[in-house]
Amino acid sequence: MLSKKMIRDIKNHKIQFISIFLMAFLGVYVFVGFGAESFGLEETANVYYNETNLADGWIYADNIDDDFIDKVNNLSPTKDSEKQLVLSSVGDFKNDPDITLHFLNDDDISKFYLVKGEEFNLSDEDGVWLDTRFAEAKNLDIGDNITFKVNGMEIEKEIKGIGYSPEYVYQVSDTSMIPDYNKMGFAYMSYKAFPMDSVPYNVLLVKFDGNATDYEKLLDDEMEDDYSSFVDRSIHPSFAEFQDETDQHKMMTGAIPIIFILIAMLTLLTTMRRIITNQRTQIGVLKAVGFKNRSIMFHYISYGFWMVLAGSILGFILGPITIPPLMFEDFKPLYSIPNWLSGFDFSFILAVVAMVVFAFLVSYFACRGIAKESPSQAIKPKIPKMSSSGLFENSRIWKKLSFNVRWNYRDAKRNKFRALMSIVGVLGCTMIIIASFGAMDSMEDMKSWSYDDINHYSSKLVLEENATDSQIDNVIEDVDGEAMMEGSVEIKSDDVKKSGMIVVLDGNELYTPTDDDRNPIEIGDDEVSISQKMADLLGVGIGDTIKWHMMGSDKWVKTKIDRIHADPTSQGLILSKEKLEDLDIEYNETSIITSHDVNDSYDGVKTILSLDSLTESWDEMMESSMSIIYLLVVFAALLSVIVLYNLGLLSYTEIKRELATLKVLGFKTKSLRRLLLTQNLWFTTVGFVLGVPLGIVTLQYMFSTMGDSFYLPVHLSLKTLIVTFLITYVVSVLVNLMFSGKLKKLDMVESLKDVE
Numbered sequence: 001m002l003s004k005k006m007i008r009d010i011k012n013h014k015i016q017f018i019s020i021f022l023m024a025f026l027g028v029y030v031f032v033g034f035g036a037e038s039f040g041l042e043e044t045a046n047v048y049y050n051e052t053n054l055a056d057g058w059i060y061a062d063n064i065d066d067d068f069i070d071k072v073n074n075l076s077p078t079k080d081s082e083k084q085l086v087l088s089s090v091g092d093f094k095n096d097p098d099i100t101l102h103f104l105n106d107d108d109i110s111k112f113y114l115v116k117g118e119e120f121n122l123s124d125e126d127g128v129w130l131d132t133r134f135a136e137a138k139n140l141d142i143g144d145n146i147t148f149k150v151n152g153m154e155i156e157k158e159i160k161g162i163g164y165s166p167e168y169v170y171q172v173s174d175t176s177m178i179p180d181y182n183k184m185g186f187a188y189m190s191y192k193a194f195p196m197d198s199v200p201y202n203v204l205l206v207k208f209d210g211n212a213t214d215y216e217k218l219l220d221d222e223m224e225d226d227y228s229s230f231v232d233r234s235i236h237p238s239f240a241e242f243q244d245e246t247d248q249h250k251m252m253t254g255a256i257p258i259i260f261i262l263i264a265m266l267t268l269l270t271t272m273r274r275i276i277t278n279q280r281t282q283i284g285v286l287k288a289v290g291f292k293n294r295s296i297m298f299h300y301i302s303y304g305f306w307m308v309l310a311g312s313i314l315g316f317i318l319g320p321i322t323i324p325p326l327m328f329e330d331f332k333p334l335y336s337i338p339n340w341l342s343g344f345d346f347s348f349i350l351a352v353v354a355m356v357v358f359a360f361l362v363s364y365f366a367c368r369g370i371a372k373e374s375p376s377q378a379i380k381p382k383i384p385k386m387s388s389s390g391l392f393e394n395s396r397i398w399k400k401l402s403f404n405v406r407w408n409y410r411d412a413k414r415n416k417f418r419a420l421m422s423i424v425g426v427l428g429c430t431m432i433i434i435a436s437f438g439a440m441d442s443m444e445d446m447k448s449w450s451y452d453d454i455n456h457y458s459s460k461l462v463l464e465e466n467a468t469d470s471q472i473d474n475v476i477e478d479v480d481g482e483a484m485m486e487g488s489v490e491i492k493s494d495d496v497k498k499s500g501m502i503v504v505l506d507g508n509e510l511y512t513p514t515d516d517d518r519n520p521i522e523i524g525d526d527e528v529s530i531s532q533k534m535a536d537l538l539g540v541g542i543g544d545t546i547k548w549h550m551m552g553s554d555k556w557v558k559t560k561i562d563r564i565h566a567d568p569t570s571q572g573l574i575l576s577k578e579k580l581e582d583l584d585i586e587y588n589e590t591s592i593i594t595s596h597d598v599n600d601s602y603d604g605v606k607t608i609l610s611l612d613s614l615t616e617s618w619d620e621m622m623e624s625s626m627s628i629i630y631l632l633v634v635f636a637a638l639l640s641v642i643v644l645y646n647l648g649l650l651s652y653t654e655i656k657r658e659l660a661t662l663k664v665l666g667f668k669t670k671s672l673r674r675l676l677l678t679q680n681l682w683f684t685t686v687g688f689v690l691g692v693p694l695g696i697v698t699l700q701y702m703f704s705t706m707g708d709s710f711y712l713p714v715h716l717s718l719k720t721l722i723v724t725f726l727i728t729y730v731v732s733v734l735v736n737l738m739f740s741g742k743l744k745k746l747d748m749v750e751s752l753k754d755v756e
Contacts, residue, residue: 002291002299009279009303016275017307019646024311024355026642027261030635032348033319037327038249039343045169045242048337052111052166054233055082055205057212059219060552061227064201071223077208077215082109083201085194088465091185092147092154093138096606098173099131099148100186101155102165103194109205110167112188113338117142117161125192127160133336134185135162148187153195157187164338170241171336178617179334183607213495228554229490235499240708242335251702261351263428263643269362270421270646272304276366284379293372301363308359312352320344323631408679411655419683425643426687427694430728432636434695435702436629437720442703445715446568447618451611453518454567457510457593460609461602471604472589478602481594482508485580485587488551489572491530493538498708500534500572502550504580510593513565513574516713525578527562533711534571535564548573550585557583568711637727644680644735677736684732688725 010017061068064083072081085103090096104122112120112129120129128146140146140159147156165186173184191199208215212232219230233239276283279300286296324342332340390413392398398406412419461475476483485504490497505511505523512520516532523529530538530546540546542561549556565574577587598608659672667675696714703712 002295006299006302017303019642020272020304020307020359021311022642023646024308024359025315026311026635026639027263027265028312028315028351028355029319030315031258031261031319031351032316033323034249035345035348036320036342037324038246039345040324040328040341041242041246041249041331041343043343044337044339044341045246047341048113048169048339049166052113053109053207054166054239055110056208057206057215057230057232058236059204059206059227060229060231061202061204062200064204068223068226069204071226072204072206072219075208075215075218075222077210077218078206079209080109080207082106082205084203084205085191085199085201086203087150089148089150089155091138092149095183097134097138097182098184099134101148101150102186102188103191103199103201104188105191105199105201109207110165112161113164113166114161115163115338117159117163120161120188122190123192124160124190126158127189128157128193129161129163129188130159131168131181131185131187131336132162132164133179133181135159137181137185146187155193155195157189157193164336167236167238169238169335169337171238179336180617216497229549229551231499235497237499240499244708245331245335248702259428259432261355263425263639265355265358265362266421266424269366270418272300272359272362272366274646275303276300281379284373284375284377287375288379297364297367300367301360304359304363305356309356312355316348316352326631404675404678407675408682411658411679412682422644422680422683423687423690426640426684426728426732427691429636429640429643430688430691430724431695431698432632432639433724433727434692434716434720435698436632436636437723438695438699438714438716439629439702441717441720442699442712442715446710446712447615449514449518449568451615451618453514453520454512455510455593455611456512456595458596458611459594459598460611460614461592461594461598462606462609463590463592464604464606467589467604471602472592475592475602475605479592479594479596479598481592481596482506482510483589483592484508484511485577486590489548490551491534491538491546491548491572493540493544493546496538498534498537498571499551500531500708501570502548502573502575503570504575504577504587506577506587508593510595514567515564516566518566521563521565523563523565523574523576525576526582527575528559528579529563529565529574530561531571531573531711532564532566533708534573535561537571537708553585555585557585559583566711569709571709571711633727637731640728640731641735644684644732645738673736677733680732680736681729684728688728692721692724 059072069081069083072078083105085101087101087103089099089101091099104120107120107122114120114129115132117129118127121127130140130146135141140162142159142162144159145156146159147154149155165188168186170179171184171186172179212234216230216232219227234243283296283300287293320342324340328340393406393410401409459479461479461481463472472483475481483506485502485506487502487504489500489502491500503511513523513529515521521529530540535541538546540561542564544561545558546561547556547558559575580587592605597610601608662672662675663669696716699714703714
């Protein structure tokens, strides 16, 4: 009989039960879906790195011979090692793409991942195994020949295989901010394919036990003068970039969806209370005809239990199926990985269990009070709450307020929990929308900072490595340009080591270092400036001493930090040409910047970049983050609708008698609607005002996980505040309009006679 009653109740109050189902579904769907995406990134990388046996570290030296390898292998943590010759080359194509060549002596560490063609063969003198993304960009296939130009030599080989490398999950060229596979690639060959009898190996890949810091200390103690640098896996550019992406998504998809879960749970509480209040008389009748308290409680507990269980299971199933593939489509152009996997974590099951258990407990506590009442008490409607006049209500200001304001104030005072729930619901939704749109604002501000405040050039001419002084001088004179030097460095402070960039200025006016507030700063000829983000990572400040060296050089220098600059995209050092030469480091121009639009080709110039092309690359890079932002905004708006509608229903249920009284006294439906709208807007305003700063805090936390390359202060535009304001208030008004029909159909006689 009670089962039939439950089915009938669900049919008669389907909107209420659909809201329970949707809240449970949305909470679990967002949590599990985004969780499957973030854990999927981690699972994807782990599986790929394990299959290819990615190196734990890379030791760079000018010439790695058997004696060098023996020394490394004799270190107790070393498990395995493998030498390679790694060279930069230019492909014989119209746009001179950069192709990194790997000549292998073995293929057990950081193995080539084949997707097409023959397995890698160490005995093959004529074959090359090529980057699949580069091959696709250049329409190359198995059997085609490709020519590489390196150190004055031309190496022509037949493509025997196409695939991926775990060392190139993420790669960018010098001429682009995002991966452009038409301009770069990599190739693997046997050491027998090298055109000289002796192969000058320059990289030793190692697998070792323990942590990288201890291993590097051991290297320094045993063979400091024998190698130029050591790069462990955590700071390898490809590994670090993907790891930063993974960490950022795990943070976002771990923190923000929890907000959905919490709001869903709190809204379930209000919904179950409303259902119990609505059916108070029916509960009294059931008690009167002999139903036991246990049966009645089990009956009402099952309402929330089955709806929440169904919604949670559906969210658990659909989340990993729909969200990760959608997100992975944005990552595929940026990262070279053969197979993308959805992840799983035990917390997904806990989320479902938590939702169901919470629904059970909420229903239990909602029923417990009425279950203790006698049939004669339970059969009567609940006596309206009474509240005494406070200090504010006895003040002179109170008498000057309109009836609308006074009535809503007292109603909120009598129903504090409902008021709190309305504010929390709007607060959570506002916080998510602010964090989502604020991320877009900050990224746009980041672009403006980089390409308006710091870089003022129109064209950037990237020089070839072997460009002569006369060629460089000729280009500078012809384009009215300024030369500068950029390169990669390793910086150490105590036991902390980070990779970064170095910018060497030579009286440049088209490049302006800035401080944290985007104000221009001047760096003296005898000063060294470190970026704010790098200083934070190393834990140093002005006056401290750091140790650093240029990548590819084994010469370490110590310098004092004289200034701290801020740059959104380049973290490292800035110093003058004079300071660099004082440190006995050779100054080599790497690019020429000019305020003119340059389209002509020059001897010694590798490629020409326009500011427009760089900003376009930036926009493309940011597109990978847009999907998650748009999804969160949509889910937040949907959650806001469900929350406010549920709370509106609860409010209507609790004050139906008061509304009927007002209607009898002559209040029009329009006036009653305005009465409810006023209260709704009050709660929306408080939630919005509290949600904005909490959204900013959430955004700051998100940006703290963006990795070592980016420095991104929070920036919130007026447009974002207006859009967020409109979304929350429009939703509030629309929800209020949904109750117009209920107010028109309100039965005054029935509502007023309920308490007799």
